[in-house]
Amino acid sequence: MLTYNLNNRGETPLYDYIYQCIRQDIISGKLAPGEKLPSKRTLSRHLNVGIITVSNAYSQLLTEGFIFSIERKGYFVRNVQSLQKQPEAADETEPYPEETPEKEYFADFKANRTGITHFPVSTWNHFMREALSQQDGNLLKTIPFNGLFELRRAISNYLRENRGMVVSPGQIIIGAGTEYLYGRLMQMFGRACTFAIENPGYKKFGAISASFGNPWKYVPIDENGLVIEALEDSEADVVHVSPANHFPTGIVMPITRRIELFEWVNRAKKRYIIEDDYDSEFRYSGKFIPPMFAEDSNDKVIYINTFSKSMVPSLRISYMILPKQLMNKFEETMSFYSCTVSSFEQYALAKFISEGYFERHINRMKNYYKEQRKLIFSEIENSPLRQISEIQERNAGTHFLLKIKTTLNENQVREAGLASDMLLSLYSDYGFENQEEGSCTLVINYAAISREKIPAVIDRLSNIFIK
Amino acid sequence: MLTYNLNNRGETPLYDYIYQCIRQDIISGKLAPGEKLPSKRTLSRHLNVGIITVSNAYSQLLTEGFIFSIERKGYFVRNVQSLQKQPEAADETEPYPEETPEKEYFADFKANRTGITHFPVSTWNHFMREALSQQDGNLLKTIPFNGLFELRRAISNYLRENRGMVVSPGQIIIGAGTEYLYGRLMQMFGRACTFAIENPGYKKFGAISASFGNPWKYVPIDENGLVIEALEDSEADVVHVSPANHFPTGIVMPITRRIELFEWVNRAKKRYIIEDDYDSEFRYSGKFIPPMFAEDSNDKVIYINTFSKSMVPSLRISYMILPKQLMNKFEETMSFYSCTVSSFEQYALAKFISEGYFERHINRMKNYYKEQRKLIFSEIENSPLRQISEIQERNAGTHFLLKIKTTLNENQVREAGLASDMLLSLYSDYGFENQEEGSCTLVINYAAISREKIPAVIDRLSNIFIK
Numbered sequence: 005m006l007t008y009n010l011n012n013r014g015e016t017p018l019y020d021y022i023y024q025c026i027r028q029d030i031i032s033g034k035l036a037p038g039e040k041l042p043s044k045r046t047l048s049r050h051l052n053v054g055i056i057t058v059s060n061a062y063s064q065l066l067t068e069g070f071i072f073s074i075e076r077k078g079y080f081v082r083n084v085q086s087l088q089k090q091p092e093a094a095d096e097t098e099p100y101p102e103e104t105p106e107k108e109y110f111a112d113f114k115a116n117r118t119g120i121t122h123f124p125v126s127t128w129n130h131f132m133r134e135a136l137s138q139q140d141g142n143l144l145k146t147i148p149f150n151g152l153f154e155l156r157r158a159i160s161n162y163l164r165e166n167r168g169m170v171v172s173p174g175q176i177i178i179g180a181g182t183e184y185l186y187g188r189l190m191q192m193f194g195r196a197c198t199f200a201i202e203n204p205g206y207k208k209f210g211a212i213s214a215s216f217g218n219p220w221k222y223v224p225i226d227e228n229g230l231v232i233e234a235l236e237d238s239e240a241d242v243v244h245v246s247p248a249n250h251f252p253t254g255i256v257m258p259i260t261r262r263i264e265l266f267e268w269v270n271r272a273k274k275r276y277i278i279e280d281d282y283d284s285e286f287r288y289s290g291k292f293i294p295p296m297f298a299e300d301s302n303d304k305v306i307y308i309n310t311f312s313k314s315m316v317p318s319l320r321i322s323y324m325i326l327p328k329q330l331m332n333k334f335e336e337t338m339s340f341y342s343c344t345v346s347s348f349e350q351y352a353l354a355k356f357i358s359e360g361y362f363e364r365h366i367n368r369m370k371n372y373y374k375e376q377r378k379l380i381f382s383e384i385e386n387s388p389l390r391q392i393s394e395i396q397e398r399n400a401g402t403h404f405l406l407k408i409k410t411t412l413n414e415n416q417v418r419e420a421g422l423a424s425d426m427l428l429s430l431y432s433d434y435g436f437e438n439q440e441e442g443s444c445t446l447v448i449n450y451a452a453i454s455r456e457k458i459p460a461v462i463d464r465l466s467n468i469f470i471k
Numbered sequence: 472m473l474t475y476n477l478n479n480r481g482e483t484p485l486y487d488y489i490y491q492c493i494r495q496d497i498i499s500g501k502l503a504p505g506e507k508l509p510s511k512r513t514l515s516r517h518l519n520v521g522i523i524t525v526s527n528a529y530s531q532l533l534t535e536g537f538i539f540s541i542e543r544k545g546y547f548v549r550n551v552q553s554l555q556k557q558p559e560a561a562d563e564t565e566p567y568p569e570e571t572p573e574k575e576y577f578a579d580f581k582a583n584r585t586g587i588t589h590f591p592v593s594t595w596n597h598f599m600r601e602a603l604s605q606q607d608g609n610l611l612k613t614i615p616f617n618g619l620f621e622l623r624r625a626i627s628n629y630l631r632e633n634r635g636m637v638v639s640p641g642q643i644i645i646g647a648g649t650e651y652l653y654g655r656l657m658q659m660f661g662r663a664c665t666f667a668i669e670n671p672g673y674k675k676f677g678a679i680s681a682s683f684g685n686p687w688k689y690v691p692i693d694e695n696g697l698v699i700e701a702l703e704d705s706e707a708d709v710v711h712v713s714p715a716n717h718f719p720t721g722i723v724m725p726i727t728r729r730i731e732l733f734e735w736v737n738r739a740k741k742r743y744i745i746e747d748d749y750d751s752e753f754r755y756s757g758k759f760i761p762p763m764f765a766e767d768s769n770d771k772v773i774y775i776n777t778f779s780k781s782m783v784p785s786l787r788i789s790y791m792i793l794p795k796q797l798m799n800k801f802e803e804t805m806s807f808y809s810c811t812v813s814s815f816e817q818y819a820l821a822k823f824i825s826e827g828y829f830e831r832h833i834n835r836m837k838n839y840y841k842e843q844r845k846l847i848f849s850e851i852e853n854s855p856l857r858q859i860s861e862i863q864e865r866n867a868g869t870h871f872l873l874k875i876k877t878t879l880n881e882n883q884v885r886e887a888g889l890a891s892d893m894l895l896s897l898y899s900d901y902g903f904e905n906q907e908e909g910s911c912t913l914v915i916n917y918a919a920i921s922r923e924k925i926p927a928v929i930d931r932l933s934n935i936f937i938k
Contacts, residue, residue, distance in 0.1 A: 069725020180811035258536020318814035347785035
């Protein structure tokens with residue numbers, strides 16, 4: 005007869021404890037395959053517990069298949085001798101230490117940590133709360149595959165009023181980050197499609213292509229951006245560009261080159277341009293640069309932008325705009341995928357944009373970055389770096405190039421940076437470019453460098469190159 | 472000389488208006504390629520505006536490449552005659568009507584709209600606010616590719632205490648929905664990998680495989696779930712199963728079949744099991760069904776679950792747990808992708824779980840669904856349906872099967888449903904199964920059917936089958 009010490013069960017419910025004991029005996033073979041279990045009544049008397057308790061234990065064993073029942077005959081043990089492993093006893097203590105946190109540098113030129121101190125937390129909070137409390141009915145509804153109408157409409161209005169772009173909300177697709185949206189685009193284009201990216205440029209696009217099994221090619225740039233002859237030679241079908249602010253050079257693609265690029269795209273039906281407008285918001289003189297999307301008359305430009313850069317990096321909301329015909333294709337082939345952004349955040353962002361807070365936030369950030377930039381320039385001017393370096397910049401974005409005369413090679417520069425607790429960003433990190441003899445070009449991305457640190461950062465930079 | 476009526480500019484800044492006028496004249500050809508523009512001083516006198524204004528207009532035209540400058544000679548018009556299109560004037564009125572909203576049925580048996588009325592909005596709100604206000608420093612940091620440590624730790628603790636699963640936070644990957652996580656898995660496995668799904672079962676997994684270029688096969692089920700001989704014959708490498716609650720039959724895979732499935736997976740190195748535990752939380756008698764992940768001793772099971780089902784559908788947070796070796800492979804090949812869930816929501820959910828609210832919420836929902844279920848059963852018992860139908864259910868999940876004797880074919884049933892403003896869900900919607908002669912099996916998913924409607928819904932159902 006099954007005998008278990010019920011005093012050992014601790015806080016486990018009685019039925020659960022009996023179930024576990026029998027289960028263990030079946031697994032260990034103490035109860036042999038085919039063996040008959042005592043009847044519920046017998047076992048309940050034997051263990052001095054209620055018949056319901058035994059019944060519940062048997063019922064769980066039945067559900068999991070450790071025993072089977074034959075009508076009017078009783079319960080029998082199944083053959084589970086080949087069961088590999090008894091589930092590990094869950095340890096009551098928490099066995100997992102904190103993970104090693106991300107290394108914090110004195111200065112990190114690769115991070116894109118837009119100052120959250122400038123993010124209007126309380127306004128955002130307000131809209132999140134509003135979304136949660138007022139939208140009860142709507143939060144229940146399935147989010148359309150391309151995102152909430154309210155957010156797409158807010159983006160459409162914003163682009164019309166601030167960018168001169170005429171876009172229907174039906175052409176907009178919301179997604180959790182640009183990388184996610186690129187993935188869907190690649191699936192829509194299919195694996196026969198070859199992509200081109202600028203060299204130097206957004207290297208990650210190449211990694212994403214590769215992970216989707218799509219071939220991709222580097223295409224060189226000159227002082228006006230992408231070299232169209234090289235693009236033609238690459239035999240790529242779809243090209244990724246940032247005409248308003250090439251990364252990392254800051255080149256604005258002039259209208260003449262844009263015309264050539266349009267000519268390229270119009271030469272073959274399957275060709276498209278992906279326009280990544282990632283930080284077009286931050287331009288410090290004049291007005292915004294018109295996107296190619298707005299200049300396109302043949303439905304050949306896919307526009308993509310993100311709120312992670314303009315709001316806070318930890319907000320994962322991006323969008324892309326497809327020409328109408330491509331949108332039909334996307335809907336046919338990709339709309340079975342659910343939208344990846346929670347509706348709370350979509351509602352909050354829709355309100356944040358439509359009530360004008362987004363525009364104000366952008367203006368505030370623009371002023372902040374502008375001051376930041378000025379301060380760095382003036383610190384460089386007042387440092388020994390002045391003698392050996394040249395600033396290459398185009399009044400936009402949150403980075404510029406600093407070309408420094410030096411006999412150090414790139415690895416030496418990198419290591420000297422680390423020795424000063426700085427993660428430097430080199431021009432060659434963004435493409436295949438070889439170092440020019442006698443000089444080294446740094447990408448000074450100052451988004452994550454706080455104002456107070458700037459003098460010390462420039463000082464440390466100087467010390468790397470001037471002994 | 473360039474002459475423009477500056478009174479027409481409306482609210483446009485002066486420099487911007489002059490820029491637009493010259494730009495238009497260049498595009499239209501009124502200003503010919505190579506033509507020299509008046510000097511800034513001359514134009515400023517002529518238009519009676521400040522020289523800075525003209526300078527700003529010229530500078531924007533220069534940046535965009537519509538003009539070029541030759542030192543000491545002045546500004547000249549570039550050849551942009553082939554420019555295709557002048558950006559459309561942005562209309563001031565909002566031209567986009569509301570999109571046609573999702574059709575609302577009297578009863579929708581396909582929707583998964585867990586009652587938000589039961590969602591603890593104010594607690595969630597509290598944690599969201601806390602996340603936004605207290606985590607300033609952390610919100611700045613880049614989210615690890617696999618999600619915030621805090622959330623992964625909370626999940627790890629929850630699974631240990633409530634599921635008997637011993638999982639390190641380092642094995643957990645957070646993502647925006649299970650579909651997203653499936654995609655990354657497929658990329659990691661590569662296109663040589665063939666997937667198997669249950670028939671009937673989670674059909675969408677097939678669609679996702681196809682969109683990643685992976686072959687996939689249907690494998691039939693019997694009363695114990697997946698038929699292992701058929702799985703072997705399919706030559707699939709990785710199989711998707713829901714052993715705790717098969718959809719839509721509710722079958723719990725018994726230990727004997729699990730052993731056979733383990734034997735299958737251990738026969739070849741490249742084989743894996745994806746265990747989708749999507750609604751294992753909702754079991755109305757006995758305790759939870761142990762996941763195969765916990766029974767696996769050869770690191771062959773990938774566990775996946777979602778908070779969209781257990782919390783609210785509009786919250787897009789899911790997670791998967793990889794065996795350690797596979798986690799290394801995932802990190803090597805897929806960690807360049809950024810995490811797709813905003814850190815605000817990850818913090819809030821971490822707190823919600825670790826402070827016990829998740830467990831309480833699950834218990835509340837379990838009671839709610841249990842009552843819901845009871846009410847539907849009793850309404851069916853008291854309706855004419857009783858005579859012609861059979862309930863097939865396993866005390867779990869938010870759905871059951873209702874097999875109804877009828878001479879109607881499936882299309883007739885579907886249409887009669889629509890005529891009564893109900894979107895019916897048929898067993899055959901989830902696989903290739905043909906209708907059994909003389910009967911029709913409905914999947915009664917009651918997650919989105921409110922209590923008050925239940926009597927009327929059963930009434931309408933009766934009227935379809937009983938004239």
